[in-house]
Amino acid sequence: MKFYPYKRLNRPITVRVTSASLKLPDGTRDRLDTSAYSTPQRTVALGVAQHEDWVSARIGLSATLPPGATDPDAPWNGLRVLAVLTEGATNVRSSFDLRQDAPDSKEWSGEVEVFRDDHVGRASLAVHAVATVGGVAGRAIAETDGDWTVDVAAEEPLGGLRLDVKQASFSRSAREWLRPYADVPWVIDASGRLPLVMINADIEGFSDLLGGDSGGIENKVHELLVSQMATDVWTAVFHSAVGDLEVEPDGSPVFPTDWRGEVLREMLPDVVPGLRVEEALRQVHHRRTDDAGWVELQTRIHYAAVRRAGAGKALANVLRALQQLNREDSA
Numbered sequence: 001m002k003f004y005p006y007k008r009l010n011r012p013i014t015v016r017v018t019s020a021s022l023k024l025p026d027g028t029r030d031r032l033d034t035s036a037y038s039t040p041q042r043t044v045a046l047g048v049a050q051h052e053d054w055v056s057a058r059i060g061l062s063a064t065l066p067p068g069a070t071d072p073d074a075p076w077n078g079l080r081v082l083a084v085l086t087e088g089a090t091n092v093r094s095s096f097d098l099r100q101d102a103p104d105s106k107e108w109s110g111e112v113e114v115f116r117d118d119h120v121g122r123a124s125l126a127v128h129a130v131a132t133v134g135g136v137a138g139r140a141i142a143e144t145d146g147d148w149t150v151d152v153a154a155e156e157p158l159g160g161l162r163l164d165v166k167q168a169s170f171s172r173s174a175r176e177w178l179r180p181y182a183d184v185p186w187v188i189d190a191s192g193r194l195p196l197v198m199i200n201a202d203i204e205g206f207s208d209l210l211g212g213d214s215g216g217i218e219n220k221v222h223e224l225l226v227s228q229m230a231t232d233v234w235t236a237v238f239h240s241a242v243g244d245l246e247v248e249p250d251g252s253p254v255f256p257t258d259w260r261g262e263v264l265r266e267m268l269p270d271v272v273p274g275l276r277v278e279e280a281l282r283q284v285h286h287r288r289t290d291d292a293g294w295v296e297l298q299t300r301i302h303y304a305a306v307r308r309a310g311a312g313k314a315l316a317n318v319l320r321a322l323q324q325l326n327r328e329d330s331a
Contacts, residue, residue, distance in 0.1 A: 006133045007075040011066035012145035015127045016265055016277065017044055018109070019060035025053055035307055039265040042148040044125075046114070057114040059150065062276065063098055063127045065106045066142055076131035076141060081108040085150065087123035094118075098127070107276075114150055123150045164192070167199040167207060188233055190240035194259060195233060220321040223314040230309035231302075237263045238271075238301055242284055253285040270304035271297065 016039060020032040036048040037059075046057050061083055068074060081098040098110035112125065125148040133139040168175065171182040178198060181187050185203055189196040201207055209222055241260035245253040255261040255278075265277050272280035287293040306312065 004139075006136070006139055007141075009066045009069055009129070009142040011142070013066065013081075013127050013129060013142050014064040015125075015144050015148065016062045017059060017148065018062050018269075018276075019058075020044055020046070021058050022046065022049060022051055022054040023056045023058070024051060025055060029058075030054075033307075034269050039262055042146060044148065044150045046151065047153045054116055056116060057150075057152075059112045059114060059125075061098065061110055061112060061127070063108045065108065065129055067106070069106060069129060069142065070100075070104050076133045076139075078132040078137065079141075080130050082128050082130065083110065083112050083125065084128060085112055085114065085123050085125050087119050087121070089120050090118055092118045092123070112150075114152070116152060119150075119152045121152065123152070124148070125150050164194045164196045165199065166196065167201045169202050170198070170200045171202050186229055186232070188236040190237045195237050195240075197229065197233060217318075217321050217325060220314075220318040224311075224318050227309045227311040227314035231305045231311055234263075234267065234305035234308050235301060238267050238305065242281075242288055245281075245285060247285075253281050255281065266308065267301070267304040270307060271300045 017037040020036050022030045022032065024030060030049050030051065032046075032048055036046070037044040044059060046054070063081055063083075065081065069079065081100075083096045083098060084093065085096075086093045094113075096110060096112050098108040101107040101109055114123070127144050128140050129142040130138050131141050133141065168178060170178045170184075170187075173179060175198075178187065182200070182202060185200050185206055187198050187200075189198070199207065199210065209218065210225060237260070241256060241263045244260075245256070247253055255264060264281060268275075268277045268280040268284070272283050275283065284297065287297055
């Protein structure tokens, strides 16, 4: 634990990426969709659009300071919130001021500019709150507890939702709750510390296919199966996350602090586009609890899950492989 000889905030800054775009050599901008950044993985993948000659990237940020940061009687003044981008391989360090969204607001937002010539791989992005404390300027009073990664080459945010994946014979499992599902290939339990995916080992050849080691068309089918499973997982964890929200006295829902909160921040921009995640969560909570528009929202939830699962790409790969196989058979 690090000790400071002055007053600080005792909770970290929360940061979200809200947008990303690439500036191309002709001066135009290609706005990347939300699949380019992942809140659970804290990663931005700038290679998602497959532009090899982009000049710079602009990444939109939203930062939430801990309670007490802007209190009138806080023991500091001259508060600034800075986004800092660093890359060890090129020894580049850039800082960008974020702007307070409204007077006395804990919400700050702004943009980070990433110049392609300054970076070769993965840069780290952190946010710091600095102020004058005890007459000394530039003292850090809070920061993020984990950096985001900006990858200038990756085509997708690496990793994905953290899962606990297990295999078992559903029909003979010691877990009695699995036995009624003996005729399905997988089930999802989103009630624990991590989402649990149980694979049914009773289905002959299914485990081998999921391994994806056989090559050829089998690998493409493996990708399609995994994307379908991932779609089910994202859908299930979203419903689990919104189904058990804590609520403030004024009725406002509170973001969970575990994986459920990460899932909501990841999916809400596609479920309720065009709104800040806090307002999107309020709208989703209202629709679910008041039964007004909840059914209509299911299409958006499924859409958000499909995008994160990469189902479209997996399907396209299978179709191309089948077309190639048909051409070879016809030759």
